[in-house]
Amino acid sequence: MQDPVARRNRRTGIAVLGVVAGMVGLSFAAVPLYAVFCRVTGYNGTVQTGGPAAPGAVAGQVTVRFAATTHPGLPWRFEAAQGSMPVHLGEQGLAFYRAANETDRAVEGVATYNVTPxxxxxxxxxxxxxxxxxQTLQAGQSVEMPVSFWVDPAIAQDPNTRDIRTITLSYTFFRTLADAERTGALASAGPHVGRAAATP
Structure with a gap:
């Protein structure tokens, strides 16, 4: 007869690994949910995309800095093509980011972004x-990704923003949940996560 302590330890171990597997899955699923939430609310410095065209340059300018982060689960190299640029208020700006798939198979990623302050x-x-x-990159593929933007001249009239001279635009790329499931990345995200979660 199996030792009750050993049975309890086994059940605890399986439960812990199951929780880990669930957390890894949620980390992938959270990206599209967060994206929808931010687009609707503008939370965490997320700005609205689309909308009106730039009204034209006026007096005053800000420096826009560009930052890039890649989630560890995405085997890409992702970076801003330029560190920063000065932009007149109301003027259309154009910047580029670069992404490269460093694997021997196609990989699908998705980006979120925010601005600070x-x-x-x-x-x-x-x-x-x-x-x-x-965004799907084929094996070894590199691409440039453009971003067009403008800063509303009203920023200079708002007491909370009129003294701000630098804005940072940050992008983070994640592997999509669908791609992670397709390639088995979820199962390999932790030690024996997939196998342990299925153990009776």
């Missing part, structure tokens, strides 16, 4: 970008 989110308009839409 968060208070400038409502004044930062992106008229075109690659965010929230799945």
């Amino acid at each position: 968060e208070v400038v989110g409502k004044y930062f308009h992106k008229t075109a970008c690659f965010c929230f839409d799945a």
